[in-house]
Amino acid sequence: MITQRTPGAAPAADAPQRNPWLILSVLCLGFFMILLDTTIVNIAIPDLIDDLGATLNQILWILNAYILVYAVLLITAGRLGDVHGPKRLFMIGLALFTVASIACGLAQDPAQLVVFRIAQGLGGALLTPQTLAVITTIFPAERRGAAFGVWGGVAGLATVAGPTLGGWLVSEWGWRWIFFVNVPVGVIALVMAAVIMPDLRFNRRHRLDLPGTALVTAGLFLICYGLIEGESHDWGRVWGPVTIPMVIAAGVLVLALFVWLSHVRSDAEPLIPLRLFADRNFSVMNAVVAAVSFGMLGLFLPLTIYLQSVLGLTALQAGLTTAPMSLISMFVAPVAGRAADRHGKYVLLAGMILWTAGLTWVVLAAQAGSDRGDLLPGLLVAGLGLGGVFAPLQTIAMRDIEPRFAGAASGVFNTTRQLGAVIGAAAVGALLQARLAVDLAAQARTNAAALPEPFRDRFVAAFDEAGSRGMEVGAGQSGAHLPAGAPPEIAQLALTTFHEGFTAAMKSTMVLPLIVLGVAAVSVLLVRGRRSAAGVPRPAEAPAAAVSDEQSVAAQS
16 A cells, blocks of 8 residues: 555545646756756856855865755655655745855855855755655656656756856856846746645655654765865864764764664654665666766866866856757657656666767867867767656656655655765865876976976976965966966966866866766666566556645544
């Protein structure tokens, strides 16, 4: 059985029926805003560096502060949706995210922007799990693939609008408008949610597992913090005798305690029902989605800097360069979603292979003197593959999840996705900075041979110093502080050195996320086919698991 009915409950089939596609449009609009903000911030990295005087490490915190809070709170937010209803949590998250976006646009320094990004992360964490939970509840199993396809298409649209709209806003109005643009979208989505979304309730009473919530929040925070701060502390001491490895190990131990507590309290409705992981597909898809997020953030962080700081493109031109990839994925995703209902495993496998191959093509084509047209073939192949990844991931992961556990499952799935992003950002950010220190110094020593003898040592020393501190890699910057009064030809040689050194560092760094994506593609072969009909809830029962507020009240009276 999908639900446990309370005595006197009205039949779930009598619940007021609303068009699920109309409800999906509201969910997608809110989710669109979350994704739009992420891609817009990435395209504005060079301008944030220039305007706020931020180092590369500070930029990583502007990106990761959001991801950290988002990742830590997703599981709790998913369970809160089960307890209080997804509509309420969706609207609270939407309102908080909108207000925090205004604050981000008014930030005066990197520290303020980090704080307001934390508030955005809280809003996004409250909103995101409710989208998958509601889709899983209102659509029968045989139609969820198409619904997730639309959801994936919206994700593609956001990646198109983010770099392109963001590039235009940054070029014409300044980086602050990448946050202000969220305000009208948030207000419209909030009004639509209040009018259109049903206040779904399950025919059972939930309560929040407070010890589990405290443990999972603390454990995830320690792990994420350690991964993000590791490079800036040289993976050594962070507070007195406490080191980064100690912080990460403590987080792992706390999560292990959380898992043990969830097991021994399995009859008391723990925060994460461990029975979710008995479903092999759910477990495998959690690993795959973590790898996908690792690869996405790990690849596009250095690529965004490369397009603007090496190729010299404006923010708008950089956005238009990657737009074809996002555009083709937007059109492929709904088709892949419909195909995923029957052939999810093979659609996902093909998508992962194409995406990995396309991004490998991009990495091979990227040179210090490349034209953006050189990247287009690889981006098109990558977009074709990415469109085949979005919908099958959701469809396969949530296919056999009972609707009463949809909030918890959605929270776990989205947390895994964000943990992949945190690990990807930390690993790639650390590797990029390490490679920059090596490759810039090596390139400086090579190019210094063209300088007069008195300038050679100072030229090399400037790049050695740049590699040992936070890099400033905004558009038109070389990352090195040259002596005052240096001749123009030295400044030009320094810029050339940066272009060549950064490109070499980027190419070697991007091998890591490509390897992770390749391993994830192979793991898709572990996906199990559809269960037999025996013992499995009928697809038509899924929407019946939820009832309106009025019926919940009637059931409890």
